[in-house]
């Protein structure tokens with residue numbers, strides 16, 4: 001059978017660690033999984049601009065404001081790299097946005113938490129971008145070529161994001177008692193939601209099996225989460241902050257940190273729309289999309305006019 | 314529903330030359346209504362950290378690509394022409410710098 005032979009060739013390529021490119025034959029499930037994962041990733045980058053965007057006008061210095069603007073612009077860029085790579089799978093940009101708007105596509109739950117203080121902006125860079133980096137470094141080796149290339153670009157840009165956030169946290173944590181308290185409070189609120197970014201435990205993750213087999217993902221949710229924890233604990237210690245997990249302990253035997261239980265009920269609630277800011281984020285996106293309609297129309301009309309003039313001349 | 318309103322605009326493939334003397338390399342794509350905006354969007358998207366000194370944008374639909382399913386046959390003619398490689402030739406014993 002034609003399909004079986006194609007599947008065999010496809011799997012041989014995967015096994016040889018070769019990349020799959022847009023025009024190559026691929027199983028429908030592989031395509032579907034990629035569209036779901038890449039579009040969720042793209043939407044997360046774009047929705048993720050909102051919580052930080054709220055702080056542009058309130059940044060405590062011109063330096064901080066410029067940095068924040070540059071970071072948020074990068075995130076918009078990450079969204080665009082990812083939408084483009086998703087479109088190579090045969091889905092249009094309009095469909096992708098539509099799926100975000102009608103709730104068929106998800107984005108990372110972390111962006112449904114409010115950003116209450118300037119320390120939260122620091123914690124987002126340090127923790128949320130830190131977690132994203134761990135995930136994205138691993139995804140540079142994904143089997144789908146366009147996704148892999150987008151990850152390489154993104155990883156190059158991410159490290160400033162994490163460092164600027166950690167710098168903010170460090171300054172606050174080593175500042176006045178009130179500032180330190182603010183930093184600790186941000187860590188307390190954002191630590192657990194950050195751990196949830198890696199998704200459910202491997203045993204409970206519906207999509208992990210095939211994603212690993214086809215090398216869409218190269219490491220499991222739990223492996224990546226563990227790596228992030230192991231990297232981050234020392235960074236908190238250095239600036240004198242306490243991890244909000246009394247069960248967090250170094251396990252010399254396993255050479256890694258043990259940690260407390262993640263509240264998956266909270267995770268489910270937020271995924272299903274009941275987080276503190278879900279509605280606000282989506283309303284904002286819809287509003288920006290609608291309010292930008294005239295710009296898209298005008299640019300299209302201008303392009304059409306140019307073509308017409310070219311023909312006449 | 315009007316299509317104009319939600320148009321994603323045509324797709325352009327973007328090629329960036331990183332420094333003088335080296336070839337332009339494909340870096341990704343952008344949507345834009347016309348070539349001028351395709352160029353400006355590409356600059357904003359792909360060269361925020363001095364990654365380039367020159368950009369080409371090409372309408373994606375203008376690119377003609379070979380088909381991976383035919384690639385065996387398509388590239389086959391070069392497979393049996395080993396004499397195109399310098400290693401094919403036997404140089405006289407002891408000869409140097411060749």
Ligand SMILES: [Fe+2]
Nearest residue numbers: 045074075078
């Ligand atoms: Fe990002």
Ligand SMILES: [Fe+2]
Nearest residue numbers: 075129158161
């Ligand atoms: Fe980032």
